[in-house]
Amino acid sequence: MRLIQKYCTNVVKIVLLTTLIFSINACSKDDSETTSLQNEAYWKISSTVSYAEGSSAIIITGKPNTAWSAEITEGSAWCSFSSKDFVNSASKVGTVKEGLNVLYVYYKANTGAEQRPAKISFQFEGGAAQTFDLNQLSQVQQNLPAFTTWVEIPERKENANYQYVTHYATLSNKKIRNYSICFDKTRKAALWVAYPIHSAYLGSGGRTDAWAFDPIISSIYQANCVDRSYNGAYDRGHQIPSADRLATTEFNSQTFYMSNMTPQLNRLNQDMWAKLEAKVRQNNCSDTLYVVTGAYFNSVATTTDGAGNSVSIPTNYFKVLLRTKSGSTGKAIKDCSDSELISIGFWVDHQSYGNIEPPRSICTSVAEIESKTGFKFFPQISNAVKQQNNPTQWGIN
Structure with a gap:
């Protein structure tokens, strides 16, 4: 733009009419590209926050100098646009x-x-108002998984160190589940993360890198890798992948919660494990693919998080998958016969496999992973379905 403006100025100085017309057209083209910027506002991380005092952020993007206004229409007694004034700061304007x-x-x-x-009403000048919902949990409240309803949720296992949580996000003006976890406070990691995969979740958005503490779990139990990764050759390894949740910024941001991370060797995370995640996505279907990803700890090995706190290192990772064989029955899993269902498990040693496609050696049955971990997966289906181990059905050669 600066080069064009400079060029336009030089043309005016030498008063060459034909070149001036050309320059004006060039400047007009650049202006039309600027006006094509879309005005957009969205939660930076999540519309659900913990009981403790704090702040959440709405990101605003669009054409410069566009006016906007915001008003807290519900909850103004405890919400404000100012950290110092909860009486007179329920509305705000800006550009x-x-x-x-x-x-x-x-x-x-x-x-x-x-x-x-x-509720926060937000409106760009000349545009329609949109409503942002903000839900604050109570101190004793958790967003618990639907243990007997959702297909992907394992059976509940009672343990004083476990905290069960489900994260929700908004899609097409409807609040739906994102994923559920069984979080082990002693390991500072989730033992399993359960989630559905469907084209509606995958979307075409981008990776947010919105590293943050899980707002529902006390930060004292979470690894602190918000600003930097674990010490050593370990990535902040997602259990539910970022690429599985690109439908909206809110969906994707929630995958960057510390509760979804473990210290994972970079040459596993970025190589074979990433290819396994891609292979899983390729098996999504209109009937929905149900996935549980987990971390298994069978040693006392530790590293430190970004703040220098000790955290446990998993010895293994696993995935268990379930879907209909045809992928398009239109039936609920509980209404399907055994012959209509397929399942498989993947048991992965925490090591570098090289930059290879997922090998058949990591393939196993859901029943075998149940035996190793002590969790019962996909409680709506029979043990016969869980005994399956047919890698070719899942694109593993």
Whole structure:
């Protein structure tokens, strides 16, 4: 743009009419590209926050100098656009500027026994108003998985060190599940992460890299790798992959919670494991693919997180998969016969396999992984289905 403007100025100085017309057209073209910028506002991380006081952020993007307005229409007694004034700061106006635009929503601690909702109305000048829901949990509340309803959820296993959580996000104005976890506070890691895969979740958005603590689990139990990775040759290894949740920014951001991370060798994470994740995505279907990914700990090996705190290193990782054989029955899993279902398990040693496609040697049955981990997966299906181990059905050669 600067080069064009400089060129336009030089043309005016020498008063060459034909070149001036050319320059004006060139400048007009550049302006039309600027006006094509779309105005957009979205939660940076999540619309669900913990009971403790804090703030959440709405990211604003669009054409510079576009005016916008925001108003807290519900929850203004505990929500504000100012951290210092919860009485007179329920509305705010501004204009889109070059670079990062952030609207912070501050909230007080929830001392009640129930979660509470707030609503923020946001509108670009000349555009339709959109509503942002903010849900603050109570101190005793968890977003528990639907243990007997959702196909991917393993049976609940009672343990004082386990915390079960489900994260939700909004898609097409409907709040739906993103994923569920069984989080081990002593390991600072999830033992399993359960989630559905469907084209509606995959989307075409981008990776957010929105590293953050899980707002539902106390940060004292989570590894602190928000600003940097684990010490040594370990990546912040996702259990539910970022690439499985590209439908919206909120869906993707939630995969960057510390509760979804483990210290995973970079040459496993970026090579064979990444190829296994891609292979799993290729098996999505209209009936929905159900996945549980987990970490298994069978040693006392540790590393440190980005803040220098000790964290356990998994000895193995696993995945268990379930779907209909045809992929398009239109039936619920519980209504399918054994012959209509396929399943498989993958048991992966925590080591470098090289940059190779997933080998048949990691393939096993869901029943075998149940035996190794002590968890019962896919409780809606028979043990006969869980005994299957046919890699070719899943594209493993």
